[in-house]
Amino acid sequence: MTHVQYLKPFLKETPFHAAIEPLMHGNGWVRWQGYYSPAFYDSEQSEYFATRHGASVYDVSPLIKYSITGKDAARFANFLVTRDLTKVKPMTAAYTAWCDDDGRMLEEGTIFRLGENEFLLNAALHQLHWLGDAAYGFDVKIEEVSETLAGLSLQGPNSRTILQAMGVKGIEALPHFGIMETQLDGRWLRIDRAGFTGDLGYEIWVKPQDALWLWETLFRAGTPHKIAPMGSLALDMVRIEAGFILVDVDYIGAKHAVRPTAAVSPFEAGIGWCVGLKKDSYFVGKRALAAEKERGSRHILIGIEIEGRKPAPGAFLYADKPGKVELGLTTSAMWSPHLKKNLAFAKVPPAYAKPGTEMWIEIWYGKEQKIERSMVKCWARNRMFFDPPRKKAMA
Known part of the structure; x- marks a missing residue:
């Protein structure tokens, strides 16, 4: 008889793992940058609705974090990213992109300005070698500090109320993309008002040794306010x-x-608004992006609203119903339970990017062990489908 031994994959555990693992009733783990990360706890649907109607908690510890300090840190950071960081004050965060010399996007994410010459760049991909190359000639120190911080993203309409119930003083005065540092129960906290859900929300950072204390404190204060843990499947829906x-x-x-x-360039990714072509200093890719702005982009990633209820991931878009004039394809797609709409992102030529432009989309889907085809209308939309006033409103 042959005996097969299945080995547990060698993945790291975040500082919150001991609190998360007992809640993983469906054992829905996925890999995120070498860490165990929950895809779902019980169901993505319940976690989705917790985010939109109460509050949810997502472990963001695997995010890659780079500290940028030194005499030239401010000058280098402004050279690195597309946003004009001279307009970003200390203890404020900004969403931005960073590109190569051809204006092609390496990645996009948030950068925290913690001081005049102290920045923290949050990334999903490893960028240390690129940052080192880009910093040639600047008096800066760049180091990865990912494992020195543990973080939870608290998102949803009740998130501020929960932080107040925890005893966080001054949270009601924190503006959108603002950052604050405080003490609670003798422990250091850094809180920024941002997130990946488009709702009122915060990211809470602590030292790794205080992670379990943060989890327990957060859920104790949040239990009366419909708090729930969330995995990446529900997060994908809300984002x-x-x-x-x-x-x-x-x-x-x-x-x-x-x-x-x-x-792609930031213009083609649909985030051209964060390209500061008017900022005084040069930034990586500026010449190429200025040339693209002048001549036009190959395509633009837009939002589309689709007729019917069949989600359309990886679907082709056409200018006509016969499907002879192909325009592009979708990247992300979902049926929105909250908005009651069929939504997707799609790459289309600039001429079709204007909101309201009508197109056709070909959707293939499984139905009772058969593959069905549906050719329905869709319309270009602002990609920010969900944008409630509470996201930026003060208390």
Whole structure:
């Protein structure tokens, strides 16, 4: 008789793992940057509704975090990213992209300005070698500090109320993309008002040794306010509603693209608004992006609303119903339970990107052990489908 031994994959555990593992009733683990990360606890649907109607908690510890300090840190950070960081004050975060010399996007994410010459860049992909190359000639120190911070993303309409119930003083005065540092029960906290859900929400950072204390304190305060843990499947649903793009799903980072033509610019990724072509200093890719702005982009990633209820991931778009004039394809797609709409992101020529433009989409789906085809109408939309006033409103 042959005996087969199945080995547990060698993945690291985040500082919150001991609190998360007992709640993983469906054993829905996935790999995220070498860590165990929950795809779902019980069901993505319940976690989705907790986010939209109560509050949810997602472990963001595997995010890759780079500290940028030194005499030239501010000058280098402004050289690195597309946003004009001279307009970003200390203890404020900004969403931005960073590109190669050809204006192709390596990635996008948030950068925290913690001081005049102290920054923290949050990334989903490893970027240390690129950052080191880009920093040539600058008096800066760049180091990965991912394992020095443990973080939870608290998102949803009740998130501020829960932080107040925890005893966090001054949270009601924190503006959108603001950062604060405080003490609670003798422990250091850094809180920024941001997230990946498009809702009112915060990211809470502590030292790894305080992670379990944070989890227990957060859930004790949040239990009366419909708090629930959330996995990546539900997070994917809410981020699509919010219009947030995801690397390796909606675009490929320039250093990871096998074909050069697969790399995209921020304009093509639909985040051209974060390209500061008017900022005084040069930034990586500025000349190429200015030229693209002048001549036009190959395509733009937009939001589309689709007729019917069949989600359309990887579906082709056409200018006509016979499907002879192909326009592009979808990247992310979902049926939105909250908005009651069939939504997707799609790459289309700029001429079709104007909101309201009508197109046709070909959807293939399984139905009772058969593959069905549906050709229905769709319309270009602002990709930010869900944008409630509470996201930016003050208390």
